[in-house]
Amino acid sequence: xxxxxxxxxxxxxxxxxxxxxxxxxxxxxxxxxxxxxxxxxxxxxxxxxxxxxxxxxxxxxxxxxxxxxxxxxxxxxxxxxxxxxxxxxxxxxxxxxxxxxxxxxxxxxxxxxxxxxxxxxxxxxxxxxxxxxxxxxxxxxxxxx
Numbered sequence: 001x002x003x004x005x006x007x008x009x010x011x012x013x014x015x016x017x018x019x020x021x022x023x024x025x026x027x028x029x030x031x032x033x034x035x036x037x038x039x040x041x042x043x044x045x046x047x048x049x050x051x052x053x054x055x056x057x058x059x060x061x062x063x064x065x066x067x068x069x070x071x072x073x074x075x076x077x078x079x080x081x082x083x084x085x086x087x088x089x090x091x092x093x094x095x096x097x098x099x100x101x102x103x104x105x106x107x108x109x110x111x112x113x114x115x116x117x118x119x120x121x122x123x124x125x126x127x128x129x130x131x132x133x134x135x136x137x138x139x140x141x142x143x144x145x
Contacts, residue, residue: 010126011044011122011123011125012042012043012044012124012126012128012144013043013127015049015128015131016049016056016129017128018037018129019057019073020053021033021130022034023057023069024061032145036128039144041081043081044082044118044122045082045083045084046085046087046114046118048087048111048115049111051111085118085122091114091118091121095110095114096113102137105136107133112131115127115134116134116137116139120139125141125142126141126142126144127143127144128145129144131143
């Protein structure tokens, strides 16, 4: 039996890069990001990732465009298509332990470490990002697109 090279529809973590590319139809990676998102039924992100995303969107887009995109994200949450995970004190502590463990990788952001914690806890294999840090930690994450 021939194995399919297609990605099975699973939970997808959306990182800041993913949100920003999805928001910008002129970004060269936009169509690939949209296609990768379509392969998944359910999405997850964190409040820390959304903090970064909202800050960057309002800095680079017209106010009405940023507002509409962020409200679309919140609507996805209300419809059940998106889960927004909170970085609790326990998750923060786990991220801090990862920060100490990966002392040889000072360029990885603390937000990324919190994302690694959530992805590990929820067994999320795929992440919509261009950030190679998700692979460099060797926790089994696969970058899309």
